[in-house]
Amino acid sequence: MIAVENLTKYYDGFCAVDGIGFTMAGGEILGLLGPNGAGKTTTLRMLTGYLRPTSGTIRVKDLDMEADPVAIKRLMGYLPESAPLYPxxxxxxxxxxxxxxRGLRGAAREGRIRELVALCSLWDIMAKPIGDLSKGLKQRVGLAHAMMSDPEILILDEPTSGLDPNQIVEIRDIIRRIGREKTIILSTHILSEAEATCDRIVIINKGRIVADDRTENLKRTAGQEHHIHLRLCHAAPDAVRERLAALEGVLRVEIAAPEGDGSLPLKLVCRGDRDRREDIYREIRATDWILTELYQRSRDLETVFRELTKES
Amino acid sequence: MHQVRHILTKELKDYFLSPIAYIVIAVYLVVTGWLFFSAFFVFGQADLRNFFNLLPFTFAFVIPAVTMRLFAEELNTGSYETLLTLPVTPGAIILGKFLAGVVFTAALLAPTIAYPIVISLMGALDWGPVIGGYVGALLLGAAFTAVGLFASTLTRNQIIAFIVGALVCFFLAVLDKMLFFFPQGLVGVVGYLGAEVHFQNVAKGIIDSRDVIYFLSVAFIGLYGAHLVLESKE
Structure with a gap:
């Protein structure tokens, strides 16, 4: 349905999107996830033909964006961030x-408007100026705008940003209702939202794709590791590393610099198949190290996201 | 092409459903009416020469005020993004908005037809120059609308769009009177660039292809420039 290759965008020498590529099958809901300024909006603007990529290709079905932008726009509905409509x-x-x-005429036009009014519950506000609407209502009008031609592809840029929790639930319901038969790309920086609505998640950071997988796979890989945090006194870093890395199920030992009081903070990355805390404790008890801290953090989607997108 | 029509209709609705259109038209009529009729009875001649003499200068300020919002407003609110991601080409958007500006200019001129009618009751009015004057006014209006529209694509700020548009239009209007600043060799070329001479030719009732081509070229350059500016924003 959609094939993007090596998409790059420079703004006056600043690289906003750096070689993004992915393909999408029909009927998928893809969540584009990333911190603010990661290049989500720029990517979507290129996908919808508003911005021209510095390099790279976008193909939708058999159409090329460079050659047939209008034909592609006919297949797409797009809701830009914060729904800029004529106030x-x-x-x-x-x-x-x-x-x-969109080329709808007469009865077809009125019929379609009526359907959208029902879908997005716009009855009460039809005769109001858009500028007088609340953010949530405006967002619903924006969704109706995007779905006008019943497009196969729907692209939504932060559809729930700035809404209150009730409005977020309403918008998500609408998205899920239409997502059954449409291909949807939505961007967000809210993890739970991507988790709740998307089949597939692409995480981008600083203009690059850092993860691209189905939502359940991402969650599973996230759960495959446990992080156990320890703090030891009277321990030499090399000896600690040697001894703990030899334990069964320990994948990695990360030792930070010793602190002023002589204690040594460290992190063990373990396989998530069972609890390893007991083994670790027994191992440490056999030495003359003093254990002052031991706790486990299981990795969830949020940790994955933070690890992939943190500044470093 | 029906997209151009829909954009034109929408822009006209924007103009005429808000009070701005009527305020602009009223102010324009009061100012030009006063400037024209205060001298009219002094000369005591049954013609509109004075009215058409002033037209390039009044248009240089009124038309950029009409066109300043065409793109600057959309760029400012971001609605240009929603518009451009609908299946429309930038060319159709520019053409639709340009035609809306031209129609507005025509609406601005329409009430002034009362002047020749009133004058023809008072004395023998030669209708040739009057018709020529209105044809010239529409051509001049189209050229200035294109210039103002171009200025409107340059910025998100309507006031800057107005000032830039008015400066360029005013420059075109006064160029003929500034010829003594230019070296002898350039006078011919620069003289051709001035809008006033071409307008006065048409307003005499002589519709020469050179003058018509001049106005159409200015309009074309303005619209093409707008197209280039919008493309460079991609």
Whole structure:
């Protein structure tokens, strides 16, 4: 359905998106995840033909973005971040303007508007100017705008940002309802949202893809490791490393610099198949090290996200 | 092409559903009416020459005020992004907005047709130059609309768009009167670039292809420049 290759965008020498590539099958919901400024919006703007990539190709079905931008735009519905719509227009006028530009005529246009009004519950606000609407209502009008031509591909840039919890649930419901038959790409920096709505998650950081997998796979790999944090006194780093790394199930030993009081903080990365704390404790008891701290953190999606996108 | 029509209709609605259009038209009529009629009875001649003499200068300020919002507003609110990601080409957007500006200029001029009608009741009015004047005014209006539209693509700030547009239009309007600043060799070329001479030719009732081509070229250059600016934003 969508094939993106080596997509790169420079703004006056600043590299916003750096060689992104992925392919998408039809009917998938893909979550584009990343911290603010990672290049999510730029990527989406290139996918929708608003920005021209510095290099790289975008193909949708058999169409090339460079050659047929208008044909691709016909297949897509796009809701930019914070739904910039004409504030002075009435909701009905706006929707029929979009329908006109999308080439819907007469009865087909009115019929489609009625369907969207039902889908996004817009009855009460049809005669209000868009500028008077609350953020959540405006976002719903924006969704109706994006779905006007019943497009096969829907691209939503931070569809829930700035909404209150109730509105977030409403928008997610609408997305899930339409996601059954459509291909959707949505960007977000909220993990739980991607987890709740997306089949597949692509994490980008500083313009590069750092992870790209199905949501359940990402969650599983996240759960495959346990992190056990220790603090030892009277211990030499080399001896600690040698002894603990030899334990069964310990994948990595990460030792930080000793602190002022002579204690040594360290982290063991262990396989997540069973609890290793007992083994570790027994091993340490056999030595003359003093154990002052021991706790376990299981890795969830949030830790994966933080590890992949933290500044370093 | 029906997309151009939809964009044109939408822009016209924006103009005429808000009070701004009526304020601009009213102010324009008061100012030009006063400038024209205060001298009219002094000369006591049944023609509109005075009205058309002033037109390039009044247009140089009014038209950029009309066109300043066309793109600057969309770039500022971000609605340009929603518009451009609909299946429309930038060319259709530019053309639709340009035509809306031209229609607005026509609406601005329409009430002034009362002047020749009133004057023809008072004395023998030669309708040739009057018709020429209106044709010239529309051509001049189209050229200035394109310039103002170009200025509007340059910035998100409508006031800057107005000032840039008005400066360029005013420069074109006064160029003929500034010829003595230019070296002898350039006078011919620079003289051709001035809008006023071409406008006055048409306003005499002589519709020469050179003058028509001048206005159409200015309009084309303005629209093409707008296209280039919008493309460079991609």
């Amino acid at each position: 002075g227009m009435l909701v009905y006028d706006y929707l029929s303007y979009v329908a006109n530009l």
